[in-house]
Amino acid sequence: MEKIRLFDLTRQVQTLKDDLEEALRAAFATGQFILGPNVGAFESEFSDFLGCPYAISTGSGTGALQIAYQAIGLEPGDRIVTVPTTYIATAMAAATLGGIPEFVDINPENGRMDLNMLRERLSNAKRQGTLRRYKAIVPVHLYGFTEDMEHILQVSDEFGLPVIEDACQAHGAWMTVKNQKVMAGTAGKIGCFSFYPTKNLGAFGDGGMVVTGDPALAERLGMLRNYGQKNERHRHFVVAGNNRLDEIQAACLRVKLPHLDSFNLRRREIAAYYNEQFADVPLGLPPEEPEGTHAVYHLYVVQSPERDALSVHLARQGVETAIHYPTPIHLQPAFKSLGHHEGAFPNAERFAKRVLTLPLYPELTVAEAETVVAAVKDFF
Ligand SMILES: Cc1ncc(COP(=O)(O)O)c(C=O)c1O
CATH class of the missing domain: 3.40.640.10 (Type I PLP-dependent aspartate aminotransferase-like (Major domain))
Known part of the structure; x- marks a missing residue:
């Protein structure tokens, strides 16, 4: 595979x-x-x-x-x-x-x-x-x-x-x-x-x-x-x-x-394809772009309460994922001296527990994007 x-x-x-x-x-x-x-x-x-x-x-x-x-x-x-x-x-x-x-x-x-x-x-x-x-x-x-x-x-x-x-x-x-x-x-x-x-x-x-x-x-x-x-x-x-x-x-x-603009456009096309394919899947999708803005999809990040199980399932199907970022920075050991505890910033904390990054870069092929979609749908 x-x-x-x-x-x-x-x-x-x-x-x-x-x-x-x-x-x-x-x-x-x-x-x-x-x-x-x-x-x-x-x-x-x-x-x-x-x-x-x-x-x-x-x-x-x-x-x-x-x-x-x-x-x-x-x-x-x-x-x-x-x-x-x-x-x-x-x-x-x-x-x-x-x-x-x-x-x-x-x-x-x-x-x-x-x-x-x-x-x-x-x-x-x-x-x-x-x-x-x-x-x-x-x-x-x-x-x-x-x-x-x-x-x-x-x-x-x-x-x-x-x-x-x-x-x-x-x-x-x-x-x-x-x-x-x-x-x-x-x-x-x-x-x-x-x-x-x-x-x-x-x-x-x-x-x-x-x-x-x-x-x-x-x-x-x-x-x-x-x-x-x-x-x-x-x-x-x-x-x-x-x-x-x-x-x-x-x-x-x-x-x-x-080539940056054309690379960014390709990122947007892949993101649009994912958004369309995941419309009926119980996943939190990237936010809609507010009018008058243009996102460049550095990362394609979805949200799910079953994030860890989804990531294991995708790995089994050969789809690599990552978490950006698993620990909100107020809870990082390096910032312990600031005295923050869990619950200080609940939205950021909830986000960190749910986010999962799917493959997206300008050279990702259509066939690969289709495989990613099929593997995600297969999980749900
Ligand atoms: C949001 C953000 N800020 C700062 C940095 C730091 O950049 P660098 O890794 O080039 O030091 C990065 C990337 O790593 C980043 O994603």
């Missing part, structure tokens, strides 16, 4: 093999492997793709979040507000700087940040005089679905807090803000992307990007990813580490970027 993998990264390499090999040969020939021509060109092409003035590449998505938090002035003891239903990096990047991730629950209907809870939390902080310790609101465009940026930006204005978007799973997704089409990652002060290999735009190793429309922030972000240097070497303006994208990853990402 041929196994159906959750992702098969070798297929995209095959599709783009000649172009990738050519790009690598050219990159090797330059002899410039740190902040060389491909890094600069990729930053400029990614900023054009998003229609955002400044893009600064980093060593990873986590690195992107770290320098974003530093750039907006996060100091030890300061807080960021995010959701517990995300990859741990959203919170970990702040915690590694001495920051405190504070969580608000998700809305059970659509998995988005509960904005009433967000407002309540910030109102309380204002009343108690602690609002100045809050440095950013961090919405996550999870699974390639956009957050409700229109309303998050209203809260941001109301409390004078910048928004840092975690767009690590949402390259090419867009939403509508004030009647304008806005790419995920470009609505707030800073947007953060990851090029982890399985992402919609994936490298052959680690990589990331921060984007912003603010020239002063862009300059600061550029320094923060490169030992505090601007354009001149050996002059360090701020304390910072090494958080750079390498030239070889940039060369490969430049080959892939022109």
Whole structure:
């Protein structure tokens, strides 16, 4: 029995093999492997793709979040507000700087940040005089679905807090803000992307990007990813580490970027097929895309109270699945010191017990998608 993998990264390499090999040969020939021509060109092409003035590449998505938090002035003891239903990096990047991730629950209907809870939390902080310790609101465009940026930006204005978007799973997704089409990652002060290999735009190793429309922030972000240097070497303006994208990853990402929209469309087609096929199956499906938004299905995540049995059944039928994410981050041992217990964020906790990710990537074949559907239907 041929196994159906959750992702098969070798297929995209095959599709783009000649172009990738050519790009690598050219990159090797330059002899410039740190902040060389491909890094600069990729930053400029990614900023054009998003229609955002400044893009600064980093060593990873986590690195992107770290320098974003530093750039907006996060100091030890300061807080960021995010959701517990995300990859741990959203919170970990702040915690590694001495920051405190504070969580608000998700809305059970659509998995988005509960904005009433967000407002309540910030109102309380204002009343108690602690609002100045809050440095950013961090919405996550999870699974390639956009957050409700229109309303998050209203809260941001109301409390004078910048928004840092975690767009690590949402390259090419867009939403509508004030009647304008806005790419995920470009609505707030800073947007953060990851090029982890399985992402919609994936490298052959680690990589990331921060984007912003603010020239002063862009300059600061550029320094923060490169030992505090601007354009001149050996002059360090701020304390910072090494958080750079390498030239070889940039060369490969430049080959892939022109294909991102078509890869995303293929993801959407497979998702539409699954949605249609599962319409009569007792499964919680991904949320409907709100009008004026465009999801890019980084992951196709269903929900079921029988999640574990379903996953065992699918494995027996050769269909690989995964759980994104089995433990909401407020209950992770690493965040024990925050003092959260089970029941603190019931929607996020229920979600974590029910979610299951089915195979979906641009190169998944029609026959494989049909096998996945048949195996799911067979369970029910
Ligand atoms: C939502 C989210 N945030 C942050 C990250 C961190 O990115 P990276 O793995 O490139 O550090 C990831 C991906 O791994 C992610 O999915």
